[in-house]
Amino acid sequence: MIGLLNRWQLPVAALAPGQSAKFSLRCAGKAVEGFVVNHEGRFYAYVNRCAHVGTPLDMWPNEFFTDDGRHLICATHGAVYEPETGLCIAGPCPGASLTWLPVAVEGAELVVSCPETER
Numbered sequence: 048m049i050g051l052l053n054r055w056q057l058p059v060a061a062l063a064p065g066q067s068a069k070f071s072l073r074c075a076g077k078a079v080e081g082f083v084v085n086h087e088g089r090f091y092a093y094v095n096r097c098a099h100v101g102t103p104l105d106m107w108p109n110e111f112f113t114d115d116g117r118h119l120i121c122a123t124h125g126a127v128y129e130p131e132t133g134l135c136i137a138g139p140c141p142g143a144s145l146t147w148l149p150v151a152v153e154g155a156e157l158v159v160s161c162p163e164t165e166r
């Protein structure tokens with residue numbers, strides 16, 4: 048885990064609407080793999096672990112959106128999530144949620160960090 052930090056940043060301009068990016072953090076001493084999406088101009092970040100069985104959502108690296116770009120989808124069994132909330136709305140785990148990560152815009156940088164309790 049050497050080199051992992053409790054925050055990760057990317058230029059805001061590098062993530063256009065409909066795009067996503069993956070990152071690694073170290074939260075409470077553990078490595079956390081996550082992803083951030085730009086959905087209609089707003090940013091949302093989650094741990095990359097499906098609420099169904101716990102696999103990463105992107106069987107194809109950095110592919111998180113449905114074909115129509117309206118939702119997030121887990122490629123393993125097709126769980127569909129709301130980008131804004133991480134709530135599973137279709138597929139094998141309706142009502143379950145992705146684990147949210149704090150994301151903020153600081154100047155020209157997008158910053159994702161560990162939850163406050165795990166920094």
Ligand code: FES
Pocket residue numbers: 097098099100101102104121122123124125126138139
């Ligand atoms: S592990 Fe994601 S839908 Fe089953």
